[in-house]
Amino acid sequence: DTYELQSTFGLNVPSIGPSPQNFARMVSAMTDGEVEINVHGAGDFVPPFEVFGAVSSGALDMGFDWSGYWSQQIPVANIVGSMPFGPSPEIALGWMYYGGGQEIIQKAYDPFNVHFLPCHLVIAEAGGWFNKEITSLDDFQGLNMRIAGLGGLALAKLGANTQTVPAGEIYLSLETGRLDAAEFSAPSLDVGMGFQRVAKYYYFPGWQQQSAWDSIIVNKAVWDDLGEENQTIMEDACRANIAFNLADQVNTQAPAIAQIREAGAEVRRFPDEVLVGLRKAAYEVMDEQAAKDPLFAEALESLKAYMVSVGEWPELQNFPPASE
């Protein structure tokens, strides 16, 4: 059978663009052509923010998304989409498959008749573009910054004027000074927007998003009709897809950062004391959200516990800093 899938991203965006096509290619090969998936780009049928609703109603068979997009209706999607000071990609991977992540999200999606397949793991973002130096938490006071999600709420707690300027107005607003700072994505995507020409500093780490999930979402009736064998194949294809895209993302950051430096933007790190303050604000925000939504609370507890329980492992493996 042939199914229609629409992505929330343009198909020519690096990494996340071709990801659903790669998935569809594998599914077709592994099912011997029994399951064919036509992949459409953002806006082909519905605007990006409507993909979930269209899959839920059955207007679309499948979608490819960043989970955080659905947080206006499904609060837990916010923390799965991007958890400030959250897990690194490998720990996120462990949590999703073995730490109960998949079950929590599925519980949230069930009332909408949507099946969730984690299918693309996004590595850490940058901390953002700044035209003002950040030396202490006070520097966030009154800072006009474009930043989405829970990270934005955390910065607002620290006195920043955080706002949702549409992606298309970021460049000009940074250039004119209407915005002092903006967070968009990882270097490989940021570089294409040309922000390096209008921002002085490019800060790291991406505290607001250490890892994020993109997924294939499938209408429940479509999923049930696929049959157990095809369902397993789709799950396996997603796991393979994650290996593909982790590799391509790691591979593209260094050249992007080089290009950003070459254009004259200075690559910097937030001072440690700033990160400590940000972490405190971020956890306050997440606790507030947890108080409002039981599934959000469950995911937050689960993620925190998982990060603690596997936390010893990377520490055991730590080397001292290289001293040449």
Place this chain on the structure above:
Amino acid sequence: MGPDMSRILSFARALLSLPGKIVAWLIIPLILSIVLSVIAARFGWSTLLDWDGSIPLFGEALTVNSLVDLQWYIFSLIVLFGGVWAYFDERHVTVDFIALSLKPRTRAYITLFGDLFLLLPLCILVIRYGSDFAAIAWRTGEGSNQGGLAAHWLIKGALPTAFGLLGLAALTNALRTLCELRKGTFHETEIHHDS
């Protein structure tokens, strides 16, 4: 058409146009809220007003992002209810240089066809599926996740409501056209330069 019929139809027109005339005044808060956003950016204010607990529509505090949401809420209402009003005032865009050379009777048939087979299906579509979207938005309490407004169901509900009014408007006009076709006298295309 009889005087009663005529009175009923013009009453229906006035009634269906009324929401548009009311939301029109929202242009003032639209302008002022954007100017306030600009001032807030200048002085680095993020939260403009804070209160205890949660109040309808505005949620837990009035932030810069509440203003941004307020702005597209207003834009939506102006478009939706203004659209019904614009329909009665024949302000929607037309390509009429051929139509103007047609006989009034032929034009009346075209209008009747358009009202019943082009406009009405659109209204039915939006009412049918728009009410589902509104119901989901209401049930999930869909709202801003950025500290903005917390009542997206309001606009998702306004969508099928306005198209419901537009559908009634199409039926009202179709009725008038039918009367005119029967009597053989046709109204002039009204061009309103004033309200």
Place this chain on the structure above:
Amino acid sequence: MIADYIWPISMLLALVLLLFSGYAVGFVLAGVGIAFALLADVPTVFLSMGVQRIYSGTLTNWLLAAIPLFVFMGLMLEKSGIAERLMRSLAALAGRLPGGYAFAVVVIGVVMAASTGIIGASVVLMGMMSLPAMRAAGYDMRLATGLVAASGTLGILIPPSIMLIILGDQLRVPIGDLFMGAIYPGLILSGLYFTYIVLNAIFRPSHMPAPPQTDGVPVLHAVLSLARDLVAPMLLILSVLGTIITGVATPTESAAIGALGATLLAALTGGFSFGAFRHAVFETTKTTAMIAFVMIGATVFSLVFRRLGGDAMVADLFHFENVSPYVTLAMIMALIFVLGFFLDWVEISLVVIPIVAPIVASLDFGMPTSDVILWFAIALAVNLQTSFLTPPFGYALFYLRGVDPTIPIGTIYRGVIPFVLIQMAALILVIAIPSIVLSLPHSMR
């Protein structure tokens, strides 16, 4: 091939036929879409995406809030008499020479172009400000409307511009490069408009008569009225642009500052009455709805058009092999120009660019690929801008008609033809001389 695409082809035919029936454009677009979905047995749940497109694509689009703001600004300036006095003072600079208002339109058009980027907003604003004055002065309305439509659409080419932002996103070109690259082509276009007006003034002065001169006023009075009629409104218009450049406001926000400024100016110069204010409020609503309902109809139409193979048909059109790079480029441009008769520019960008971008990138013009794509993007932008102006299906023309329904659309169609030719000349220039586009972005690196 025609047999494969019987649905999309019949959709386009039905659209054109019903468009000329004189029924409202937005409703024709949506109605044809829905009818064909039913005829072709598309599951009705598929059409629910039409409702999602209306909500998410049009209603929640914050950038579109600039439309009512600019419309309101235009109405306040017009109803208070400020616009007419501004036009008259600008025209007075041309003295007794014909064409003063026409020059004023181009000047205001270029200034406004640098502050709006939304199709509809600047055309409607310009139309409201200038058409009444030109009509009163006895201008040939073909010339007047063509000029307003053309200078009004400059706004979507001269940065900032939503269209350039979407093209940049689709083609992966930095927006800053696109903004820089569009500046010379925008200036060339305004220069060509000027030239056209000068030629008209020389050869057909009766089409653009000079406004009647007021004679013998005291010098002090003249200076005062110049300050009131010219300086204050020009400052207002420039401040819309100024708030963007100085980083006080984003382009959308600057529209609100313009609207507030126009209201205050109307109050200060005494042209303010509650009746005029209420009129502006009411007209703003109807005009905004008029613009948005064309978008609403177009989004329903294109949803079904795609579902019935319209995008595959368009993709098929772009298969050409073994021809020289310039011929390929010319064919792409010609095809996009023709598609612009029927399709909304957003749809063209979404359907066509993913197909043509790899083709263009593989062509050898003796330049680095990144330059080729940038040059192509600006040529495409000029092409799309032209399509807004091209009858029968040019959005700018529809919106202008909405400003003044007493003007027959046939007048607008005829009036815009010289400007479409000017656009094509500019497009050929941009293609023939890539450095028109590339020199500014290169100098910024």
